[in-house]
Amino acid sequence: MTESLKLEIERRDGVAVVYTEGYINNLGGEEIARVADTLIKDGHKVLLLNLRGTKIVNSIGISILIEIIEKMIEIEGRLAFCNLTPTIEKTFHIMGLAQYAGIFADEPAALAELAN
Amino acid sequence: MTESLKLEIERRDGVAVVYTEGYINNLGGEEIARVADTLIKDGHKVLLLNLRGTKIVNSIGISILIEIIEKMIEIEGRLAFCNLTPTIEKTFHIMGLAQYAGIFADEPAALAELAN
Amino acid sequence: MADEGIMREVTLTLPIAADMEIAATKTATAMAESMDMAADKVDEVRMAVVEACINAFEHSHTEEGKIFLTFAVLGDDEAESLRITVRDSGQGFVPEDIVESKIGDKIHSESKRGWGLQIMRGMMDTVEIESGKDGTRVVMTKAR
Amino acid sequence: MADEGIMREVTLTLPIAADMEIAATKTATAMAESMDMAADKVDEVRMAVVEACINAFEHSHTEEGKIFLTFAVLGDDEAESLRITVRDSGQGFVPEDIVESKIGDKIHSESKRGWGLQIMRGMMDTVEIESGKDGTRVVMTKAR
Ligand SMILES: Nc1ncnc2c1ncn2[C@@H]1O[C@H](COP(=O)(O)OP(=O)(O)O)[C@@H](O)[C@H]1O
Numbered sequence: 001m002t003e004s005l006k007l008e009i010e011r012r013d014g015v016a017v018v019y020t021e022g023y024i025n026n027l028g029g030e031e032i033a034r035v036a037d038t039l040i041k042d043g044h045k046v047l048l049l050n051l052r053g054t055k056i057v058n059s060i061g062i063s064i065l066i067e068i069i070e071k072m073i074e075i076e077g078r079l080a081f082c083n084l085t086p087t088i089e090k091t092f093h094i095m096g097l098a099q100y101a102g103i104f105a106d107e108p109a110a111l112a113e114l115a116n
Numbered sequence: 117m118t119e120s121l122k123l124e125i126e127r128r129d130g131v132a133v134v135y136t137e138g139y140i141n142n143l144g145g146e147e148i149a150r151v152a153d154t155l156i157k158d159g160h161k162v163l164l165l166n167l168r169g170t171k172i173v174n175s176i177g178i179s180i181l182i183e184i185i186e187k188m189i190e191i192e193g194r195l196a197f198c199n200l201t202p203t204i205e206k207t208f209h210i211m212g213l214a215q216y217a218g219i220f221a222d223e224p225a226a227l228a229e230l231a232n
Numbered sequence: 233m234a235d236e237g238i239m240r241e242v243t244l245t246l247p248i249a250a251d252m253e254i255a256a257t258k259t260a261t262a263m264a265e266s267m268d269m270a271a272d273k274v275d276e277v278r279m280a281v282v283e284a285c286i287n288a289f290e291h292s293h294t295e296e297g298k299i300f301l302t303f304a305v306l307g308d309d310e311a312e313s314l315r316i317t318v319r320d321s322g323q324g325f326v327p328e329d330i331v332e333s334k335i336g337d338k339i340h341s342e343s344k345r346g347w348g349l350q351i352m353r354g355m356m357d358t359v360e361i362e363s364g365k366d367g368t369r370v371v372m373t374k375a376r
Numbered sequence: 377m378a379d380e381g382i383m384r385e386v387t388l389t390l391p392i393a394a395d396m397e398i399a400a401t402k403t404a405t406a407m408a409e410s411m412d413m414a415a416d417k418v419d420e421v422r423m424a425v426v427e428a429c430i431n432a433f434e435h436s437h438t439e440e441g442k443i444f445l446t447f448a449v450l451g452d453d454e455a456e457s458l459r460i461t462v463r464d465s466g467q468g469f470v471p472e473d474i475v476e477s478k479i480g481d482k483i484h485s486e487s488k489r490g491w492g493l494q495i496m497r498g499m500m501d502t503v504e505i506e507s508g509k510d511g512t513r514v515v516m517t518k519a520r
Pocket residue numbers: 059287288291292320322323324325330345346347348349350368
């Protein structure tokens with residue numbers, strides 16, 4: 001299926017940035033959670049999900065991201081998002097993700113806040 | 117409807133270039149024929165239709181362009197096309213338009229042949 | 233709504249299969265664009281359609297193996313709103329029994345799910361649900 | 377074809393209205409992409425779908441005011457081809473009576489029209505037409 005999600009990981013200024021491309025449905029959400037898990041196990045405490053290549057999500061996929069928030073609370077780390085479409089941002093606000101995760105317009109804005 | 121066709125006209129090296137943006141259906145074809153008419157009345161004998169902004173056409177719209185070919189034969193002018201999608205180019209070949217009109221990959225290639 | 237005529241109506245039947253909700257978003261897009269709805273609003277419609285479809289896919293347990301959608305452009309002289317109906321002939325549910333989800337309750341709890349209806353209500357102007365033993369019908373509208 | 381199973385099937389009903397064929401191309405795109413058809417082929421499918429729809433819109437004179445499409449992904453384990461059916465319940469025609477159009481005959485003649493069936497045949501692998509007093513059914517396939 002062409003709807004599958006592609007992920008790319010880069011490390012910038014102590015922040016692990018995960019770029020998504022495609023539909024974040026249940027499989028996509030699980031894929032992101034798996035990658036986040038590995039990054040956390042590798043000692044990363046600050047994760048930035050750059051959704052620049054994602055134009056569509058569903059609530060099942062986004063629900064799975066709540067697991068990442070849980071893990072971040074446990075390790076006192078931080079999860080943030082950037083480059084959301086207006087609709088995805090609205091979805092995050094409806095779900096209350098915005099209370100537990102930073103939401104930034106773009107990567108420079110996110111890194112200015114997260115990097116150290 | 118967002119499917120309406122937008123046209124832009126520019127004169128380059130003695131060639132009247134018409135840029136299309138949108139669906140070339142019956143209304144779109146008529147719009148192009150009208151513009152071509154005006155250009156011919158203004159003394160233009162060489163017309164280039166640059167379809168860079170057109171991803172979809174239908175046979176009714178393209179049939180109407182045969183009228184422009186007729187007028188070009190009458191005035192011994194030339195009609196050419198450039199920036200066709202592979203499917204639109206295939207359509208032009210199926211309809212035989214390629215026998216009466218030049219088909220070029222892009223505008224520089226077309227102007228190199230048409231301009232004087 | 234009752235006063236508004238249906239200017240055009242498209243129906244779509246989707247099999248219950250992975251990612252088939254994407255086909256529904258494409259029809260929604262074509263209909264919304266045909267009435268010149270602003271791009272951001274079209275995107276919200278897509279999100280609501282995805283949620284309504286995946287609910288019917290996942291929860292209806294319909295034996296038909298498919299769901300039914302209708303996209304109607306409403307208005308008199310001019311298109312005024314888009315009405316989308318997502319119907320399944322599954323087991324139904326009692327919408328009033330569904331409690332609002334809160335993120336604080338979801339964290340460290342077993343299920344993180346339960347957001348679809350809230351998202352649909354957030355994205356559309358109106359969302360009405362009729363559900364019973366013959367299945368579920370979700371009717372959503374959004375003005376142009 | 378007869379040996380191949382239907383992996384998934386979507387049906388679409390379109391009203392006869394300006395540009396409604398665009399909605400059909402969107403469904404076609406979603407189905408073709410769901411089976412990973414190459415972009416250029418998907419584009420050819422869209423062109424064929426446009427032509428089949430506008431024929432039914434223009435020539436069927438159906439009293440129902442709508443036309444019916446089916447998009448079926450055919451294959452056994454893997455998607456092999458896309459089969460698109462465009463049906464109307466109009467007056468029908470005799471496909472064998474339609475003569476091939478030639479550009480040379482169209483120039484300086486009254487009608488420039490008559491390209492739709494040729495384009496459909498050029499874009500798809502197979503095109504079959506059943507037509508009679510109950511209407512017309514165009515069945516087209518294209519391999520992935
Ligand atoms: N079409 C449907 N058929 C049966 N039950 C449904 C349907 N849509 C929703 N429901 C019920 O409503 C509940 C809440 O739905 P929703 O808010 O979309 O969250 P989720 O799908 O994540 O559970 C579902 O868990 C299900 O019990």
